[in-house]
Amino acid sequence: MSRRPSILTLLGDRGGAVFVGVLLAAAVVVPVLNLAVPPSSPFHVPTHTVVLVGKWLTYALLAVALDLVWGYCGILSLGHGAFFALGGYAMGMYLMRQIGPRGVYAHPVLPDFMVFLNWRELPVAWWGFQHFPYAMLMALAVPGLLAFCLGWFAFRSRVTGVYLSIITQAMTYALMLGFFRNNFGFGGNNGLTDFKDILGFSIQAPGTRAALFAVSALALASGFLIARAIVTSKLGKVLVAIRDAESRTRFLGYKVEHYKLFVFVVSAMMAGLAGALYVPQVGIINPSEFAPANSIEAVIWVAVGGRGTLTGAALGAILVNAAKSWFTGVLPELWLFALGALFVLTTLFLPKGLVGTLLGFWPRRWARSHKPGLSASVAQPAE
Amino acid sequence: MQDLRITPALLYLDGVSVAFDGFKAINNLSLTLDPGEMRAIIGPNGAGKTTMMDIITGKTRPDEGRVIFQGAHDLTTLDEADIATLGIGRKFQKPTVFESHTVEDNVLLALKGARGVVANLFHTLSGAERDRLDEILALVKLIERRYELAAHLSHGQKQWLEIGMLLAQDPALLLVDEPVAGMTDAETAETAELLRRINATHSVIVVEHDMAFVRDLGVKVTVLHEGSVLAEGSLDQVSANERVVEVYLGR
Ligand SMILES: Nc1ncnc2c1ncn2[C@@H]1O[C@H](COP(=O)(O)OP(=O)(O)OP(=O)(O)O)[C@@H](O)[C@H]1O
Ligand SMILES: [Mg+2]
Numbered sequence: 001m002s003r004r005p006s007i008l009t010l011l012g013d014r015g016g017a018v019f020v021g022v023l024l025a026a027a028v029v030v031p032v033l034n035l036a037v038p039p040s041s042p043f044h045v046p047t048h049t050v051v052l053v054g055k056w057l058t059y060a061l062l063a064v065a066l067d068l069v070w071g072y073c074g075i076l077s078l079g080h081g082a083f084f085a086l087g088g089y090a091m092g093m094y095l096m097r098q099i100g101p102r103g104v105y106a107h108p109v110l111p112d113f114m115v116f117l118n119w120r121e122l123p124v125a126w127w128g129f130q131h132f133p134y135a136m137l138m139a140l141a142v143p144g145l146l147a148f149c150l151g152w153f154a155f156r157s158r159v160t161g162v163y164l165s166i167i168t169q170a171m172t173y174a175l176m177l178g179f180f181r182n183n184f185g186f187g188g189n190n191g192l193t194d195f196k197d198i199l200g201f202s203i204q205a206p207g208t209r210a211a212l213f214a215v216s217a218l219a220l221a222s223g224f225l226i227a228r229a230i231v232t233s234k235l236g237k238v239l240v241a242i243r244d245a246e247s248r249t250r251f252l253g254y255k256v257e258h259y260k261l262f263v264f265v266v267s268a269m270m271a272g273l274a275g276a277l278y279v280p281q282v283g284i285i286n287p288s289e290f291a292p293a294n295s296i297e298a299v300i301w302v303a304v305g306g307r308g309t310l311t312g313a314a315l316g317a318i319l320v321n322a323a324k325s326w327f328t329g330v331l332p333e334l335w336l337f338a339l340g341a342l343f344v345l346t347t348l349f350l351p352k353g354l355v356g357t358l359l360g361f362w363p364r365r366w367a368r369s370h371k372p373g374l375s376a377s378v379a380q381p382a383e
Numbered sequence: 384m385q386d387l388r389i390t391p392a393l394l395y396l397d398g399v400s401v402a403f404d405g406f407k408a409i410n411n412l413s414l415t416l417d418p419g420e421m422r423a424i425i426g427p428n429g430a431g432k433t434t435m436m437d438i439i440t441g442k443t444r445p446d447e448g449r450v451i452f453q454g455a456h457d458l459t460t461l462d463e464a465d466i467a468t469l470g471i472g473r474k475f476q477k478p479t480v481f482e483s484h485t486v487e488d489n490v491l492l493a494l495k496g497a498r499g500v501v502a503n504l505f506h507t508l509s510g511a512e513r514d515r516l517d518e519i520l521a522l523v524k525l526i527e528r529r530y531e532l533a534a535h536l537s538h539g540q541k542q543w544l545e546i547g548m549l550l551a552q553d554p555a556l557l558l559v560d561e562p563v564a565g566m567t568d569a570e571t572a573e574t575a576e577l578l579r580r581i582n583a584t585h586s587v588i589v590v591e592h593d594m595a596f597v598r599d600l601g602v603k604v605t606v607l608h609e610g611s612v613l614a615e616g617s618l619d620q621v622s623a624n625e626r627v628v629e630v631y632l633g634r
Contacts, residue, residue: 234506237488241481248479251440252552253467253498262500 015355016228019311020221023057027217031210047206051281054213056321058278061220063301063317064310065270068227070299071308072236073263074243076161079168080271081295082175083143085285087272089179090142092192092285093126094135095203099196112194113187123185132199139276140269146171147268148261155257155264160246169292176290191286198280209281216277220314223270227310230266239263300343306353315355388454393418393556393586399438399448400610408434409445410610416556421578421587423597423618426607427631432590433476435607436558440473441466453555468498472554476561476590478541482534486525486544489533490516493548515551522577523547538565546577557581559589563596575599594618594632606631 030053033045062084069075096111105115109122128134150171154164182188201208230236241249242256250256279285288294298317305316320342327335350357389395394416401409409431416422424432437443439450441463450458458466467473472493480489494512497503520526523543528536533544542562549557559578563571575596578587582602591597597604598618606614606627613630614621621627 230504233504234491235500235503237484237492238503240483241492244481244483245479247442247463248475248481249492250463251442251467251473252493252548253464255464255498258500 015309015311015359016224019314020224023217023221023224027214027221030217031214034210034213035206047209050206050213051209052325054209054216054281055278056318057213057216057220058274058281059298059301059321060314060317061216061223061274061277062271062298063305063313064220064223064227065267065274066298067302067307067310067313068230068270069263069267070302071310071313072231072243073239073260074246075260075264076165076299077168077264077267078165078292078295078299079170079172080267080298081292082168082172082290083147083268083271084275084278084294084298085172085175085179085287085289086143086146087139087275088279088285088289089186089192089275090129090135090139090272091276091279092195093129093138093186094132095195095198095280096187096192097126097130098198099194102196103194111187111192113182113190117182125185136276139272143268143272143275144265147265151261151264155260158257169295172290172295173292176287176292179287179290187286189287191284191288192279193284193286195280195283203280203283212277212281216281219273219277223273224310224314226266226270230263231310235259235262297339300339302353304342304346304350304353306356306359309353309355309359312353312355316353319354389451390415390454391418392416392451393420393453394439394588395449395451395454396435396439397449397451399435399445399450401434401438401443401445401447407610409438412448412607412611414605414612416586416588419582419586421582421589421600421602423600423602423604424588424590424607425592425594425597425604425621425631426613430607431610432607433560434610436473436560436588436590439466439558440471464498467552467554470555471558472549472552472556473558474542474545474549474560474562476564478538478545480533480536480541480544480548482532484533485530486533486536487516487520487529489544490519490547490551493551495551495553519547519550522550539567539570542566542574546574546581550581554585556586556588559587561591562589563591563593571596572599 030045030050033043034047034050037044039046062080066077066080069077099111101108103112103115105112107115110119114122129138150167154167159167178184179186180189186192195203197203198208201211231239238249238254238259242254242259246256301317301320302313303316304320305314306312320339323338324335327338346353352360392415396412396414399409399412400407412431412435424435426432434443438445439458441458441461445459448459452458452469452471456469461469481492484492491508494515496512497506517526520529523546525540525544525547528540533541536544542565546559546562549559562578563574566574571593578589578600581587589600604616604618604621605612606621606624608630614624614627622632
């Protein structure tokens with residue numbers, strides 16, 4: 001416990017190490033199998049699979065972000081989809097501006113929808129988005145700032161539990177209504193689409209898609225390590241203390257609102273990054289990404305995988321979305337019922353989620369180091 | 384240099400009242416605690432003992448009155464975290480420990496030190512902190528169970544863990560609400576001994592119904608009734624008070 005968190009203590013346990021290892025391997029192996037192995041080979045990974053799994057990886061990053069606030073600090077956000085979508089819009093705006101004169105109306109600067117609306121000049125909100133670093137900064141800063149403002153008021157006024165959940169849900173709903181409006185300036189109903197290239201590479205090219213996959217895998221690994229660093233620090237113990245006995249934590253002298261604000265903002269930025277990586281892979285961002293149902297789905301991923309485990313949240317996102325892909329291929333109209341049933345069954349029979357339950361069966365030593373809030377020193381008491 | 388303090392008392396409650404839905408739980412309560420003093424508070428159920436602690440620690444805002452700490456701070460204007468940082472620690476009537484943390488981490492979280500977000504993100508346990516943890520865990524007899532989850536402790540052990548957390552905070556003033564509820568006679572005697580030892584270096588207010596325990600402490604007693612002070616003095620003095628016998632002791 002006295003050691004600074006090295007990369008090894010952050011991996012912390014076999015589960016985390018395997019998780020990061022698999023992601024790093026996938027970041028290399030999947031692009032190779034996609035690009036270098038001929039389609040005739042049984043080892044070839046088709047591009048549509050790369051794109052599909054790449055999308056799941058961004059969902060997994062969103063789930064890790066959500067687990068950080070919900071699993072460790074008890075803040076049940078029903079609006080994390082908004083942070084994800086805002087990050088997505090920041091990326092979408094960059095991609096729109098890359099189209100340049102190649103749009104249908106061939107305007108040198110204005111995206112097609114603005115020309116269509118007879119706008120004469122670029123709205124201020126769009127300035128600077130032709131620069132990739134600026135757009136990426138915004139993908140983090142805008143969700144972070146929104147989380148800061150919302151958290152500042154909510155946490156200071158000690159809004160907790162279901163009331164906080166409702167506020168976050170109202171936030172994403174309000175944003176959805178806003179973004180649906182044409183005069184809001186972000187493409188209205190249709191959103192942003194018809195992207196051409198990213199950093200000079202064609203967005204449709206298999207090479208670009210493989211690269212986006214690799215970047216998503218690396219982003220998920222980094223997000224996991226950052227979250228892990230937070231929850232294994234003493235600050236992480238304070239978060240769990242707040243989750244379990246908020247007022248007790250105050251009586252120890254901790255400003256609970258500051259801790260909540262910190263973790264909420266970090267989480268929102270992580271969700272924003274996930275959204276920014278999602279958009280170039282799916283090729284579109286529109287206001288339906290703000291739909292309250294999206295945020296609720298993310299909560300289900302975390303619950304299914306196991307809240308307060310980080311790896312479980314990521315696996316939950318991937319598994320549920322894999323199931324969704326399969327289901328929507330076979331019985332599309334039944335997916336929502338299946339999702340609901342999955343949530344109910346998990347809550348009833350696996351309240352700790354898949355990973356949480358598995359850890360319960362594992363050898364004690366490993367399980368202990370995995371439990372939220374337990375210090376790394378537990379796994380290695382002698383030093 | 385001129386002493387700007389309003390009062391030499393460590394804690395001074397001045398005409399404090401609070402009502403819940405019209406019911407006066409604390410009614411014009413005044414009380415003074417000297418530095419280094421240990422005070423026992425007794426009184427019937429609903430007398431307002433816990434509510435008094437809620438007011439001192441910032442959990443409840445009084446409708447009227449002031450609570451002056453160390454002659455300088457009006458606690459009624461501060462929040463829980465500020466009051467804790469000033470040096471007031473509290474043990475709750477119902478033991479509240481962090482159940483999903485280990486025993487050791489419970490004490491670690493209470494350990495005196497920086498309370499800021501950044502400081503705790505980069506916190507590493509120093510040798511001095513480690514020694515202090517060992518010392519406190521030994522004192523409250525939980526050293527064998529330090530790596531176990533606090534949820535697995537018995538009721539009495541949770542009480543002791545909470546006292547250990549108080550010690551870790553090292554506050555100038557400890558508020559201890561019914562520390563021996565649910566303890567065996569032997570544990571009760573040990574707790575009295577522990578509190579006396581703590582009192583050597585800290586001021587203490589202890590609320591308790593167990594008269595044997597209060598006698599064991601051997602300190603000045605304040606009897607609370609319907610939100611105000613009914614009597615004050617040694618246990619023998621207040622026991623001889625007719626009103627006290629009538630409302631409390633003689634039940
Ligand atoms: N937050 C609150 N809202 C409404 N009523 C309250 C609240 N807190 C305390 N009361 C009432 O104030 C009165 C005093 O309660 P308090 O808990 O301070 O008594 P006590 O002296 O600690 O009693 P006990 O010995 O049973 O612990 C009780 O009648 C209680 O119901
Ligand atoms: Mg009480």
